[in-house]
Amino acid sequence: MTDARLDVLAAYVRVAPEPILPAPIFSRGVLAWTRANLFSSWISGALTLVSLALCLWLVPPLIAWATIDAVWSAPDGALCRAHQDGACWAFIAQKMDYFRYGSYPQTERWRVDLTEIVGAALVVWLLWPRAPRRAIGAALFFIAFPILAFILLRGSDWFDLPIVDTVLWGGIFVSLLTALVGIVFSLPLGVLLALGRRSHLPVVKLASVIYIEFVRGVPFITVLFMANFMLPLFLPEGWAPDRLLRPLVGTVLFAAAYMAEEVRGGLQSINKGQFEGAMALGLNFWRMMGLVILPQALTLVIPGIVNTFIGLFKDTTLVSVVGLLDFLATVENAFKDTVWIGPTIAPTGYAFAALFYFVFCFAMSRYQAYMERRLGRGRRR
CATH class of the missing domain: 1.10.3720.10 (MetI-like)
Structure with missing residues (x-):
């Protein structure tokens, strides 16, 4: 092969990589999710449009009823x-x-509040996967907390709490x-x-x-x-x-x-x-x-x-x-x-x-x- 032919072939050989182009706009981001989940077929698209129309019809009046037109403060009806x-x-x-x-009784409602606070804290302790010493939390929740809740809510003469x-x-x-x-x-x-x-x-x-x-x-x-x-x-x-x-x-x-x-x-x-x-x-x-x-x-x-x-x-x-x-x-x-x-x-x-x-x-x-x-x-x- 002559040098002239080699020069001609070299003109068609890539010596540098092509720049990386972004993915098509409909295959990424919000548009891709919308196309895949809301308009994947004509039935899906029709249901999406009907649902959107229902939301536009029902949601604004409901928001207005619950917020703009609502009565927030009044001594009576x-x-x-x-x-x-x-x-x-x-x-x-x-x-x-x-x-x-x-x-x-209004004067004793602090007992209900205290019971709810303790119970909520123990529940969070148990349900949080990374919480430390969850075995202690389980023991407190299943053994100590029922006794505490019973004493607080019902009362006890021993602790000077009205029944x-x-x-x-x-x-x-x-x-x-x-x-x-x-x-x-x-x-x-x-x-x-x-x-x-x-x-x-x-x-x-x-x-x-x-x-x-x-x-x-x-x-x-x-x-x-x-x-x-x-x-x-x-x-x-x-x-x-x-x-x-x-x-x-x-x-x-x-x-x-x-x-x-x-x-x-x-x-x-x-x-x-x-x-x-x-x-x-x-x-x-x-x-x-x-x-x-x-x-x-x-x-x-x-x-x-x-x-x-x-x-x-x-x-x-x-x-x-x-x-x-x-x-x-x-x-x-x-x-x-x-x-x-x-x-x-x-x-x-x-x-x-x-x-x-x-x-x-x-x-x-x-x-x-x-x-x-x-x-x-x-x-x-």
């Missing part, structure tokens, strides 16, 4: 009756103490108490029922199946009425359980049946080799379950467990049918105040109640998603 285009948040502000404490009958308890702290007791005690009871349903002992298995299927086959209200009226029949004569204890027991028994099925689903998803490996190490049944099987099973069914917790938290509104004055019952009782009569009072009260339940349920769902991602890292490929 007269101003709210005069301005019927917006919410009456003055009603919520005036009744907030009743919503929080019910008829709990406050549970008839006066009500509002938000009763709803939180009912949900907390149901969540804390239904999970271990559900685990035992799930293990009992998988047991090789016919009597244990039959008893667990009958209990789970019976409770799951009746409405929650039925369980509450049975706990309220039938529980005293199974106790010694002359010992009547407290009116608050009865629905708490019914709530735990009802939620445990659903929790058992969630846990059983997790147990069935565990590979048989995990059981064989644990037995090959010489672990007995309870150590095998506690150290090997249950940690994996509960991790797999975190969404179902939290979903049951969320349903339980919302179902606490039903305890009012057996005489407990929960948060929603206090809201409805506040409507009867003749000073606060108006067409916007009830919508405002129910909007406030919906916001309260949404905040707690959304927080539980977000924490569930966080823990699911954190505990599922080892299973990702």
Whole structure:
């Protein structure tokens, strides 16, 4: 090959790399996410446009009703009756103490506040994955805190705290108490029922199946009425359980049946080799379950467990049918105040109640998603 031909070929040989060009605009950033999630097909695009139109139609009036046109301060319902285009948040502000404490004596409400602060601190301690000495926090929460809460809320002559009958308890702290007791005690009871349903002992298995299927086959209200009226029949004569204890027991028994099925689903998803490996190490049944099987099973069914917790938290509104004055019952009782009569009072009260339940349920769902991602890292490929 002659030098002239080599010069011609050299003109077509790249001697420097091409500059790196940015990705196409529709494959990165906000536009890429919008195209992939909102306009991936003509059906997706149509639904996006319809949803956007509904939001533009409904959201601005709702925001105006809740903020711009709302009544924020008023001594009674007269101003709210005069301005019927917006919410009456003055009603919520005036009744907030009743919503929080019910008829709990005003001079003793610091006991409720102290109980809630201690309980919230312990819950954060337990739920924070990087918190130090969580075993101590668990011991305080499950052993010391119930005793402290009972003494503070009900009172004790030993500590010079006046006795406050549970008839006066009500509002938000009763709803939180009912949900907390149901969540804390239904999970271990559900685990035992799930293990009992998988047991090789016919009597244990039959008893667990009958209990789970019976409770799951009746409405929650039925369980509450049975706990309220039938529980005293199974106790010694002359010992009547407290009116608050009865629905708490019914709530735990009802939620445990659903929790058992969630846990059983997790147990069935565990590979048989995990059981064989644990037995090959010489672990007995309870150590095998506690150290090997249950940690994996509960991790797999975190969404179902939290979903049951969320349903339980919302179902606490039903305890009012057996005489407990929960948060929603206090809201409805506040409507009867003749000073606060108006067409916007009830919508405002129910909007406030919906916001309260949404905040707690959304927080539980977000924490569930966080823990699911954190505990599922080892299973990702």
